[in-house]
Amino acid sequence: MLCQHVLILLPLIVAAVELISPFFPLAGHRICLVLLGAVFLIVPKKCGLGNWRNVLASALLSGGGAVATYLLANSLSLGPLIASAAVGLAAAVFLAEQQQLVVYLGTFVGMTSTLHFPSIILVAAAGLIGGVLWEVLNEAWNGVGGRLGTLAATAVLAILLTFGGGL
Numbered sequence: 001m002l003c004q005h006v007l008i009l010l011p012l013i014v015a016a017v018e019l020i021s022p023f024f025p026l027a028g029h030r031i032c033l034v035l036l037g038a039v040f041l042i043v044p045k046k047c048g049l050g051n052w053r054n055v056l057a058s059a060l061l062s063g064g065g066a067v068a069t070y071l072l073a074n075s076l077s078l079g080p081l082i083a084s085a086a087v088g089l090a091a092a093v094f095l096a097e098q099q100q101l102v103v104y105l106g107t108f109v110g111m112t113s114t115l116h117f118p119s120i121i122l123v124a125a126a127g128l129i130g131g132v133l134w135e136v137l138n139e140a141w142n143g144v145g146g147r148l149g150t151l152a153a154t155a156v157l158a159i160l161l162t163f164g165g166g167l
Helices: 002-007 010-020 025-047 049-074 080-094 097-110 120-137 147-163
Strands: none
Touching (some): 080 097
């Protein structure tokens, strides 16, 4: 349970790194790599080996939602809001409630601009990380509004700061 409380600080840390990155460009990349590594070291301890299937499923659902939204928004010129709504509606029709939330988290990731994420690989990576963060932090933020957007923003910022993106 302590690891969840520590991980709640992840969005704050990523935002702080974003603020200092213009002054210390390499420090931001290194800090984000360390944070991503810490998340993936904490996941096995929190989830145990029996729940890896859930972590993988959430990562794939979130990544799929992100990629589908990104492609609909940019390839079909639907725009991010309509694309997110379409993917969210499809998830609501075909998936269970918890799976719907994870896909919708991915749609928030997929709403990012092509200026920041010129590659679909970066979108998919952010979506996968969003799904992992969902599994790790799901119980920590019960009843708190805005958790899907916060997790999506954390995943997007972590990828942008780690791999550069179009920032």
